[in-house]
Amino acid sequence: MPYDLGATARLTAECRNPGGALVTAATAVVTVTLPDGTTATPAAAETSTVGSYRADYVTAAAGRHTVRWVFTDPAHAYTDSFDVREEAPPTVLSLQDAKELLKKQDPADDPLVRFWLEASTFAVEYFTGPVVVRTVTEDHQVGLVRSLALRKTPAISLVSVTSLQDGGTDYDPSSLHLDPVTGAVTRKDGGQLLGPLQTVYRAGRPIIPANILAGAQLILQHLWRTNAGPGRSQRGMDDFDVTEPIPGLGYAIPNRAVQMLNPSDDGPGIA
Structure with a gap:
């Protein structure tokens, strides 16, 4: 899940010899490449587990970051990436409203709820234009x-x-x-x-109309049920899940949400 801007990203990697066994390296260097192409080299250290390394990096820019670990003696390397949210990521619904809607009050669920909340906001604004100012x-x-x-x-x-x-x-x-x-x-x-x-x-819209809030709720519920709901049966899908293909979004949006976001014939951006 993306990190909040200014949060600490904990970076981890393992050093393995050619035979695949975890071993202590002579040196371990981790390089973080920021979205603007600049780099940072946070201090890396071996944990209490042999061959397991960790580095903490305080995020300073929004966007995709590349992580490159290079070990010597034995020679080993590992590449990964992570994302950082913008300072105020736009969301139509608040995190608390989304948690109540999805009946997910455990803080451990927050990262996944936030992820689908941001995705549902993108889907809403596909139809309406900017909602969040x-x-x-x-x-x-x-x-x-x-x-x-x-x-x-x-x-x-x-x-x-x-x-x-x-x-x-x-x-x-x-x-x-x-x-x-x-x-x-x-x-x-x-x-x-x-x-x-x-x-x-x-x-954007300083006052968000009820139909947009309702559409956002329907989309969030649908995305959660079809993509993030562990153990949910796929049988007995009712009208809530009925979708039609939408250019750029495929079958991701239920018809009921589309109708809420476009209550008139004026088209996207007018609701």
Whole structure:
């Protein structure tokens, strides 16, 4: 399961000789490659078990990390990876709400509940656009235009609109009009925007409608039941589990959830 940003990742590896037996190495070096390509080498030490090594690394960046262990005398190597969540991973439901929904109050279940909670949020936002409020940065390779279309909607507010060219024109957000539904940005004085431009804006829903919360619950329950529910019988699947193929999501989403997230004919992003 992913680590929280700033948490300590405990890295482990075993040193084995060519015959496969656990042995103490002359040296053990572990290198962590961060998402930006930089590296860290936390101190590695053998545990009380011969040939079993451990290193603690305090996470400092979100994303995929690669772990490379190299041993000498005997020569041995081991490669692994781990993920680190962003500082505030977006989730439609709180962890406590998810635990109550799934009837999983044991703290030992928290990592798996959080994993499927984040996955269900991704599925919800596939239909609705951003739900959890976040800051979005986008580059727009445009020339002289009347309107600029933000890619994430609903959009709440503009933070900045700046030129990507030296000496280009920056725009004060107060001089611009933002359509939250379409994401269209226009000048209030009726003039044109000169690009290329970088936009920074807030997107999402400060108040989450009940249909989206309900859809998130249905998706979380479905994913848990079909992928994470140990010992669950696959016989007698009722309407709760009925799915139709969805481009990009396959059969992961029950029909009932799709109907909750799209209560009208307006399509994704309007619910």
